[in-house]
Amino acid sequence: MTELKYKRILLKISGEALSGEKGSGIDTDTINEICDRIYKTHELGVEIAIVVGGGNFWRGRSGVGMDRTTADHMGMLATVINSLGLQDALESRGIPVRVQTAIEMKQIAEPYVRRKAVRHLEKKRIVIFACGMGNPYFSTDTAAAQRAAEINAEAILMAKNVDGIYDSDPSKNPNAIKFDKISYQEYLNKGLSAIDSTAASFCKDNSIPMLVFGLDNPDNIIRAVKGEEIGTTIY
Template sequence: MKYKRILLKLSGEALQGASKSTNINPDVLEQYCAEIKALQQEKVEIAIVIGGGNIFRGGQAEALGIDRVQGDYMGMLATVINAMALQSALERHGVYTRLMSGIKMEQVCEPFIRRRAIRHLEKGRIVIFGAGIGNPYFTTDSTASLRAVEVQADVVLKGTRVDGVYTKDPEKFPDATRYTKLSFQEAYEKNLNIMDMTAFTLCMENNLPIIVFDMNKKGNLLKVVKGEEAGTLIS
């Protein structure tokens, strides 16, 4: 394996599946669990951050007449719901997990403590980080970058529904071309929408590579961690 300890960032909206008929599609959840378990069996240490956009986005708050800070906290709670669903599904597959939260809620998860998180990873447990970093105005992308730096991950893997970073939106423009590799500076200068600027800058300043890949394609996660070309590497 090219990477020994990874931070996997998953989209909450991806859990809805293509039909978007339910907030959490059991088929998508099962597929993610199978991919993650296959990776864990290769002795890779895995931390996960999952979004909450399938349930509630902090950015929706203003349209609903809700205070932005309150809306962000609602979004954090949405990520905990997704994290609990993922934890339950993984444990059904016989995988040991720990759910750690940026907001204290002792009945359902541990508070985030950096040394404890690292120890869980060393013991082979999958660590899921919920509730963002516990503060408003920060996205789950920022959470992924920060937690990856804190637990000394080798790479941030951003699982999306497209197979990398393109010159323009491939779902709208058929002539869009995919980048296989980019430097942080190139990605910044081309204004490519990879992560929000806070998350992107944190990775750049800490020399933490980012790989954007298609999480919905079977076997892709294992390919990426082996170092095979299956997405776009930003480093």
Template sequence: MKPVYERVLLKLSGEALMGDQEFGISSEVIGSYARQIKEVVDLGVEVAIVIGGGNIFRGLSGAEQGVDRVTGDHMGMLATVINSLALQNSIEKIGVQTRVQTAIEMPKIAEPFIKRKAQRHMEKGRVVIFGAGTGNPYFTTDTAAALRAIEINADVVIKATKVDGIYDKDPVKHSDAMKYETVTYTEVLNKDLKVMDATAISLCRENSLPIIVFNSLLEGNIRRVITGEDIGTTVIEG
């Protein structure tokens, strides 16, 4: 099947990288992501990625333990860079060129984020991984994903999760939870559906950028989303 999107922003959570572990990076999970990303690059799709750092450190949880919030958020940003480098390594091992760009400059290991450079890399078939969030405390990697997607003119944000879409309540805790096929940005905000934080959803709404939430742990699902198969939940304008 042909892809229905030319340029996508894939949002990966740091927690998903843990697999069955309590922390850190599962080689099995990161290997699966690398293979799935290669599948869509081979289809000619331009791919950018924003990855979280919750498998290593979260600013909010650090604040609960007495770490200053700004310091904690900066620690979380560095955790996303560790994940970005790990993902880069896995993707390049299977023959796909990548570049890591960071919102906090660290030229020894990554390029600084430059919009035009990122777009040029993607035009040349390279996967671009954006690390360090937005570079600012108090902003999540979901907001970074929405922001970068808008900046690089992505067609869609595809958010990889452990569940197969958006539900009206937690499907793990409630057997009667109802899955949405499509939902509007306003419904997500009004019903507090926990898809992304409010800033990220508002950015997507203001720029009419669709979001697809799906289960990325089922191998092949990234390709299925990009070729238009009806999986997951789509967040769109009402």
């Protein structure tokens, strides 16, 4: 039996991570590759909840000149598209999946009910939380933190397009330095922005560690649950 460091995780996948080289929308090969690794992680016996972003279709800040609440509602709908895409790809691998939405759309998915979500996890179903928290002005990073706390996840696995937390934006500064570990307090003091400060502050207050890593190597999800130090750990 493989030693697992984390038995219940909240996996946050950025919307962009699903678009692969295309840069927007869902790339079939990319989503399949990610779901193969989620499948293997699930096979290890890990209870997995997922929050997916929507930035591959729409992000609140794309709505320049728009009402922010409307732009954020559009972003929430983008997360539903990604959640259904992930559900389909995971179910085609034989994993039972339940999508729960923070905003009711019962014809499409279950509404979010915390106790049902926990029950699904106990029954080894993957639960995907869509629509963020259903509130504008909050990111899907913050939704991931909130849901992780509610389901008693032991860690948030933050799968991004960047392989960790840097002291400045590595896409703009080639000399940016990556942290192996950083406390939430230090993260907030430095004014870093890879994870939004609301999510960081929430995880600090609720003692939820966050493992930030890139999906350039999809095996990183499995490595992270086994406790390998990859990317950046925020504690």
